[in-house]
Amino acid sequence: MELSERKLKILRAIISSYIQEGEAVGSRTISKKHNMGISSATVRNEMSDLEELGYLIQPHTSAGRVPTDKAYRLYVNSLLKSTSVSKYSDQINRILQEEINEMNSFIKNSARILSNFTHYTSFAMTPQLKESKLKHIQLVPVSDKKILLVIVTENNIIKNVVFNMTSAIPHDQLNRISNLLTAKLSGVKLSMLNRELKNEIMREIYSIRESFDEKLDELMVLLMNTANQYEKVELYYDGLTNILNYPEYSDTNKAKELLSFVEDKESFTKALLNVEGKDLSILIGKENEFEQIKECSIVTATYKLNGIIIGKVGLIGPTRMDYKNVISMVKSLSFNINKLINENYTDSKRSETDG
Amino acid sequence: MELSERKLKILRAIISSYIQEGEAVGSRTISKKHNMGISSATVRNEMSDLEELGYLIQPHTSAGRVPTDKAYRLYVNSLLKSTSVSKYSDQINRILQEEINEMNSFIKNSARILSNFTHYTSFAMTPQLKESKLKHIQLVPVSDKKILLVIVTENNIIKNVVFNMTSAIPHDQLNRISNLLTAKLSGVKLSMLNRELKNEIMREIYSIRESFDEKLDELMVLLMNTANQYEKVELYYDGLTNILNYPEYSDTNKAKELLSFVEDKESFTKALLNVEGKDLSILIGKENEFEQIKECSIVTATYKLNGIIIGKVGLIGPTRMDYKNVISMVKSLSFNINKLINENYTDSKRSETDG
DNA sequence: GCTTAGCACTCATCAAGAGAGAGTGCTAAC
DNA sequence: GTTAGCACTCTCTCTTGATGAGTGCTAAGC
Numbered sequence: 133m134e135l136s137e138r139k140l141k142i143l144r145a146i147i148s149s150y151i152q153e154g155e156a157v158g159s160r161t162i163s164k165k166h167n168m169g170i171s172s173a174t175v176r177n178e179m180s181d182l183e184e185l186g187y188l189i190q191p192h193t194s195a196g197r198v199p200t201d202k203a204y205r206l207y208v209n210s211l212l213k214s215t216s217v218s219k220y221s222d223q224i225n226r227i228l229q230e231e232i233n234e235m236n237s238f239i240k241n242s243a244r245i246l247s248n249f250t251h252y253t254s255f256a257m258t259p260q261l262k263e264s265k266l267k268h269i270q271l272v273p274v275s276d277k278k279i280l281l282v283i284v285t286e287n288n289i290i291k292n293v294v295f296n297m298t299s300a301i302p303h304d305q306l307n308r309i310s311n312l313l314t315a316k317l318s319g320v321k322l323s324m325l326n327r328e329l330k331n332e333i334m335r336e337i338y339s340i341r342e343s344f345d346e347k348l349d350e351l352m353v354l355l356m357n358t359a360n361q362y363e364k365v366e367l368y369y370d371g372l373t374n375i376l377n378y379p380e381y382s383d384t385n386k387a388k389e390l391l392s393f394v395e396d397k398e399s400f401t402k403a404l405l406n407v408e409g410k411d412l413s414i415l416i417g418k419e420n421e422f423e424q425i426k427e428c429s430i431v432t433a434t435y436k437l438n439g440i441i442i443g444k445v446g447l448i449g450p451t452r453m454d455y456k457n458v459i460s461m462v463k464s465l466s467f468n469i470n471k472l473i474n475e476n477y478t479d480s481k482r483s484e485t486d487g
Numbered sequence: 488m489e490l491s492e493r494k495l496k497i498l499r500a501i502i503s504s505y506i507q508e509g510e511a512v513g514s515r516t517i518s519k520k521h522n523m524g525i526s527s528a529t530v531r532n533e534m535s536d537l538e539e540l541g542y543l544i545q546p547h548t549s550a551g552r553v554p555t556d557k558a559y560r561l562y563v564n565s566l567l568k569s570t571s572v573s574k575y576s577d578q579i580n581r582i583l584q585e586e587i588n589e590m591n592s593f594i595k596n597s598a599r600i601l602s603n604f605t606h607y608t609s610f611a612m613t614p615q616l617k618e619s620k621l622k623h624i625q626l627v628p629v630s631d632k633k634i635l636l637v638i639v640t641e642n643n644i645i646k647n648v649v650f651n652m653t654s655a656i657p658h659d660q661l662n663r664i665s666n667l668l669t670a671k672l673s674g675v676k677l678s679m680l681n682r683e684l685k686n687e688i689m690r691e692i693y694s695i696r697e698s699f700d701e702k703l704d705e706l707m708v709l710l711m712n713t714a715n716q717y718e719k720v721e722l723y724y725d726g727l728t729n730i731l732n733y734p735e736y737s738d739t740n741k742a743k744e745l746l747s748f749v750e751d752k753e754s755f756t757k758a759l760l761n762v763e764g765k766d767l768s769i770l771i772g773k774e775n776e777f778e779q780i781k782e783c784s785i786v787t788a789t790y791k792l793n794g795i796i797i798g799k800v801g802l803i804g805p806t807r808m809d810y811k812n813v814i815s816m817v818k819s820l821s822f823n824i825n826k827l828i829n830e831n832y833t834d835s836k837r838s839e840t841d842g
Numbered sequence: 843g844c845t846t847a848g849c850a851c852t853c854a855t856c857a858a859g860a861g862a863g864a865g866t867g868c869t870a871a872c
Numbered sequence: 873g874t875t876a877g878c879a880c881t882c883t884c885t886c887t888t889g890a891t892g893a894g895t896g897c898t899a900a901g902c
Contacts, residue, residue, distance in 0.1 A: 156864095156865090160864085172865095173876070173877095174873085174875070176865090176866065176867075177873095177874090180867080190865090191883095192881085192882055193866070193867095193883095194863090194864060194865050194866060194881050195864080195865070195866090196864080197865095233633075233650075234647070268627060268628055270627045272639060272645075273623055273639070274623075274643050275643050278643060280639065282625075282627050284627060284628070288633060290629065290635055290649070292589070292647065293588075294588035294589060294645070295588075296588070372727060372746070372750060373747045373750050376746065381739065382739045383739070384731055384738075384739055387742070388728055388732070391728040391731065392728045395728050511894090513894050514894075514895080525846090527846090527894095528845075528846050529845055531896075532844095532845090532896095534895095545894095547852085547853060548894085549851085549853045549892090550894070551893080551894065551895090
């Protein structure tokens, strides 16, 4: 069922024409505008074959033909082989630098770049850091009974949580407790912060000193209980309204259906978690699991920290997507994100020993 | 040019019918469905007068009539007098509580509540805190040359900034510097963090000790230079796609125009800054300055800290808006926001002296 | 003088039909 | 295997006419 060279050429011509124009492509167009050197009748025969093979469909009898998901898949696969980096790579790098210091802003910024450059709707997930190790813990007094817990991981990522204590802790004790917690918890993975660890640490601490026992106990409970909170993954999107630029969504109901799906972070996060964790992954049309996006393509790239995937960025648009451009843009972006993350957020210990 | 009681009654009936149905209202509808006790012909005469007075217009000759911005203004003004609090007030309060500890999440949450309950597109601006005083400053080591600066204001609001130093500061000095900075800067308004203050403080500090001079100097410069950064106001919105529910925006281009305007935070922030800082403020249709939203109404409430307006929440929708519901909802929300803010974020000193 | 029934008039909306145009599939010739 | 030619199909657009909602005006009634 291998496609002949000519069939492939025709198919490619149809795809690129359809991506550009958004209208069903006729045999005459291919024959004339793409310098095929064959007549429209021949093209018609080939197109008929391609339809039988499942690469094309006719919206109706007298219309031209439109590529199927299968055709896009073929096209995309061949694109993926040819590595291409966007000409905007330097520019992307420059813009990314602006927000490098704060991880969530950095990720948010990434989404904005992607939608600005591609004119599709973009998204980005903040890092999942279950496997990150604690490096530093600092308690900061906020008010009598409120304490801010600042956690710095070995990847230099910062998390904040405010606790409400039932009774006040003297401010001057907070530094001592911070030092104690840093000493005991540094090197421990976030995912390991649980009851058992708490008890173990409490035992150790009791054996050392007993002065701020109850308060410390309460603090530890709060710390452990909210450990999962540090893990809240946020989803940012940008350029939501870009979707409305595409004639596919000139029907408001259709646009509404898609936009609501994307805007509902919960469902959309689910959809994203389904995407394989390859460096660059593309889901075309029906390859998507959720009904609302079965006429969309999602292009996703991962970003890594110390070789572990911690998040995803990408974009969503109609299956008639400018894959070539999009792929090179997403590649460039994820390349730059990875570079900057590893320059700025690498596990300090590891970088000392490795470098 | 005072409207007769009957004209007012008819106008109100037309407005409420149009708000509900979204279709031009005919004289017969008013005469029959609203128990007016007068015939459609009489209503027609009155409607004709109302049109002449600028309260109604006809989309075309044989259509019914549609309220003008002037009519909505009249209607809204009378609504504003009658205080009404939404029946969901308790529920709102409960949901707001969930995110009370972190100001920005709290504000984001407010926007979500508003769009969920009203089915319009909502927005919320994070607080402007130029006039807030510093209470506590804590430096936290992130990596060799990276330092996290945590600022706690007297309102218990927390701000984070990461600095890149040119050279490393020994971690054990950070606490001492933090204490020094807290001592020197507490009580100082954020807006006062500038060069002159820096020099003044530096002089004082020099006179005390000279051990970590250059590093402290660099730190102070960074601190002062980024003072404006703490002030970055963020704009959140929620329920963007709700706009698509309204037949006014069944035309994708119209929807696109409005949505892009809202999504472009910069322009939308500008539009919001134009809204007066009253407790509750409503801009109807052409009362809006920007072309893109001249067919929309914006309902905005402010929230205050210690009596000073620090932010806004509200919603945007078609001029044919369910003002009654919306006003009571926004009122309830802003009431609850203000209550919770003042319980959780009140200037601690002031609350001690005032309370 | 206000109210109302009656009627002619206007205009959007909808459905049906005609015509144009784009594109196909098939056939027969090259 | 390729191509010209032609009949056929189907969408799209424009026109037309019918329908119905709603108005403005007039004249009669209270």
